[in-house]
Structures are given as C-alpha cells and as structure tokens.
Amino acid sequence: MPIYRDTPTSNIISDNKKYFDENIRSLSERQVSWLQVYLADKTKDVSFISLGSTNLHEELINKLVKIDSFKQVFYDAHLKMLNSLVPDKYFKLIEESLRAQIFILQVLSDEYDYNVGKIHTDHILKLIYNFFDRKENENTAENKIIFLTNMLLRLEEIVLNSNYNKWLNDNEERQLKWAANYLVEKKLIVNVSNLENSKVELKDIVLSSLDLIDYPSRIEVRDKNYSYKMSANKEIIIDKMKRAWSQQKYRDAGKTKKPYHLPLTKNTKARLKKMAQVQGLSETAMLDILINRFYELDYVDVDGKDLY
Structure with missing residues (x-):
C-alpha cells in the first residue's frame, strides 16, 4: 500500500x-x-x-x-x-488526412455509438484519440491497432474503387464550393460545423461525404468473399451530381456564343426545345450541355484527357 x-x-x-x-x-x-x-x-x-x-x-x-x-x-x-x-505512430496515416479522420469518426459514431454531434474539423483528431484512449475502452493496444487498421483498409477500398476522386479539381475552388453546397442541399454533407476551409480541406470534406454514401459495414468487410463495389444508389447520386455541375458550368459560362446554324430534323428540334424548357435553359445552352456531357463520357479518359 x-x-x-x-x-x-x-x-x-x-x-x-x-x-x-x-x-x-x-x-x-x-x-x-x-x-x-x-x-x-x-x-x-x-x-x-x-x-x-x-x-x-x-x-x-x-x-x-x-x-x-x-x-x-x-x-x-x-x-x-x-x-x-496505441502508440502515436499508428495515427500518422490519418494526422495529415482530414478525409480519413472524417471517415473514421463517422464509423465510430454510426457503429460504436460514439456520438459527438456537429464538430469543427480542427477537433476531429482529438476526438479520435479520445475514443481509443478513454478508460471505458478496455481493449488492449494490440486489438485497438487492428481495429484502426481495419477502418483504414475499408476507406482504402472505397477510394480505390470510386470514380469521383479525380473529378474534383484541386485548383478549381468554384467547383469545390459548388459541390459542398450541392451536398448540403441534398443532405449528404458530413456533420461538420465549418465549410469555409482551405481548398485542400474543402476537397476532403466533399470527398469524405461521397465516401460515406452507402459505405460498407464491418460485418460486410469480415465476409471472406467481400470486395467493395459502389452501390447502384451511390452511382446514381454521383452521376446526377456530375450532370448538375456540367449544367452549372454552362449556365454560368457567360461567354459570347458565335452564331452557328445547325440543321436539325423537326422531331429532334422539338425534343431539344422540350429538354431546354424542363431544364430552364436556352436551346443553345442545352445543346452545349448534351454535346459536352457525352464528350466527357465517351471521348476522354479518367484524367480528363482526350482519347482521340
């Protein structure tokens, strides 16, 4: 004593x-x-x-x-x-990645009842440390390391098998802000209190919001035959988002169009007119979107470079 x-x-x-x-x-x-x-x-x-x-x-x-x-x-x-x-070295992989921090905190919240409410991005790492360090967590350091590693592997699979990582342009701040606002409107944005971040952080917030759409549960990952694949629902959401951005770009382009006569059949002309009315665009703007959308789908690679 x-x-x-x-x-x-x-x-x-x-x-x-x-x-x-x-x-x-x-x-x-x-x-x-x-x-x-x-x-x-x-x-x-x-x-x-x-x-x-x-x-x-x-x-x-x-x-x-x-x-x-x-x-x-x-x-x-x-x-x-x-x-x-858990030694600090095992957290090195997430210290510089806000994307990884947000993903891990969301997993802890959804699957382990670690509810922290709306948080500031500067505090996420501290909250993750707290989950692993608090006295209520009686697991050994070895088991905690395995747990942390497994969460990072889940994120890695999502990142490697997603088609939106290169779509967001690091240098296009307008696109990043638009994407964040789009996700807010669709109620798909992660639960952070600050969206007025640097371009790097804003991109991580947008990407992590997309990562967390239909992300796999720990039960699925434990299945020996498991391999991550985007759900049909997530593919639809991403496609709609890309289409909406294409429309926004051409709506805001504001550049002078050169007169150009393009002969169309009566039926095609009627369809173009109807599509433009539905989208609230001029026929010229609608035609711009259609041409560029299909060009991006079939004539450029994943990095946005022309195939032909």
Missing part, C-alpha cells in the same frame, strides 16, 4: 531529476493525460485529476512525489499504459 508524505516536493524532484527526465518529461502530452486519468482512478489519497495546468508533465510529477513509493506506482501505471495506449 502506498505511503504518503509531507516532505517538500521540490527537494524530492531535485534529488530525482534524472529519473523524472528519463521517465516522465520524455512522455508525450497524450501519454501524460492517460496516466493522470488512470492514476486518478487507482489512487484515492492523492488527486491526480488535472487542474488544467499548462505543463502536464510537471503537474504529474508534483502529484507523484507525494507518494513514498512513487517509482513503483509509476512503473505499474506505465506498464498498464503500454498495454492499453
């Missing part, structure tokens, strides 16, 4: 400086936070609950030295941490 003492903490810290430098000051803030929560639950006579210090390491040290056997207490807690806390 730990023995508690009243010896001045500054003397103990000074005498054990090398020990604290090597064992506690070398830890990440995430590791120190985990130890604080763990020790707060295990040690009753000394309160390890953080008081919001700007230096968590020194806060933890000052609490530990109140215990005579602090080295043993820390050793036991550190051993438990190694068995429970």
Whole structure:
C-alpha cells in the first residue's frame, strides 16, 4: 500500500531529476493525460485529476512525489499504459488526412455509438484519440491497432474503387464550393460545423461525404468473399451530381456564343426545345450541355484527357 508524505516536493524532484527526465518529461502530452486519468482512478489519497495546468508533465510529477513509493506506482501505471495506449505512430496515416479522420469518426459514431454531434474539423483528431484512449475502452493496444487498421483498409477500398476522386479539381475552388453546397442541399454533407476551409480541406470534406454514401459495414468487410463495389444508389447520386455541375458550368459560362446554324430534323428540334424548357435553359445552352456531357463520357479518359 502506498505511503504518503509531507516532505517538500521540490527537494524530492531535485534529488530525482534524472529519473523524472528519463521517465516522465520524455512522455508525450497524450501519454501524460492517460496516466493522470488512470492514476486518478487507482489512487484515492492523492488527486491526480488535472487542474488544467499548462505543463502536464510537471503537474504529474508534483502529484507523484507525494507518494513514498512513487517509482513503483509509476512503473505499474506505465506498464498498464503500454498495454492499453496505441502508440502515436499508428495515427500518422490519418494526422495529415482530414478525409480519413472524417471517415473514421463517422464509423465510430454510426457503429460504436460514439456520438459527438456537429464538430469543427480542427477537433476531429482529438476526438479520435479520445475514443481509443478513454478508460471505458478496455481493449488492449494490440486489438485497438487492428481495429484502426481495419477502418483504414475499408476507406482504402472505397477510394480505390470510386470514380469521383479525380473529378474534383484541386485548383478549381468554384467547383469545390459548388459541390459542398450541392451536398448540403441534398443532405449528404458530413456533420461538420465549418465549410469555409482551405481548398485542400474543402476537397476532403466533399470527398469524405461521397465516401460515406452507402459505405460498407464491418460485418460486410469480415465476409471472406467481400470486395467493395459502389452501390447502384451511390452511382446514381454521383452521376446526377456530375450532370448538375456540367449544367452549372454552362449556365454560368457567360461567354459570347458565335452564331452557328445547325440543321436539325423537326422531331429532334422539338425534343431539344422540350429538354431546354424542363431544364430552364436556352436551346443553345442545352445543346452545349448534351454535346459536352457525352464528350466527357465517351471521348476522354479518367484524367480528363482526350482519347482521340
């Protein structure tokens, strides 16, 4: 049983400086936070609950030295941490990818009841860390790593088997904003509170919103015969979105058209007129859309380069 003492903490810290430098000051803030929560639950006579210090390491040290056997207490807690806390290196793949962060947080929300409501994109990574680090999650670090890896594999399959990744142009901010607004109107946008992002982040928000349409469940993925394929519903949604953007581009083009006479049969002319009326466009604009739409479908490759 730990023995508690009243010896001045500054003397103990000074005498054990090398020990604290090597064992506690070398830890990440995430590791120190985990130890604080763990020790707060295990040690009753000394309160390890953080008081919001700007230096968590020194806060933890000052609490530990109140215990005579602090080295043993820390050793036991550190051993438990190694068995429970996923090392930072396993999160490297998602640190720079907002797309991956949004996907993972949505999976946690939908499949594991980790409901966080509408969130700011700057806070997503912290929320993911919290899911894995919180004391209620009693899985071992090894099992958590497998779980995280499996979620990333699910996303990888979606990305590799989707036809909209190259459709969004990094340099076309107008297209990205239009796509985000389109998804908002269709109630398909991910649950984030900020859409006034950089082009890179906005693209990730749009792409992750599309990724999450009919995304596979963990049960499907566990099936040995499983291989991801876009659902018919998702294909229709993506196609409608691309068509709507094509219409928007030509509606907003605003460039002067050169007069050009194109003889059409009476029946074709009537159909063109009807299509233009339905879409709320001029016949010229409608013809522009039809020609360019089929050109993009049959005469360019996936990168938008002419085939012929």
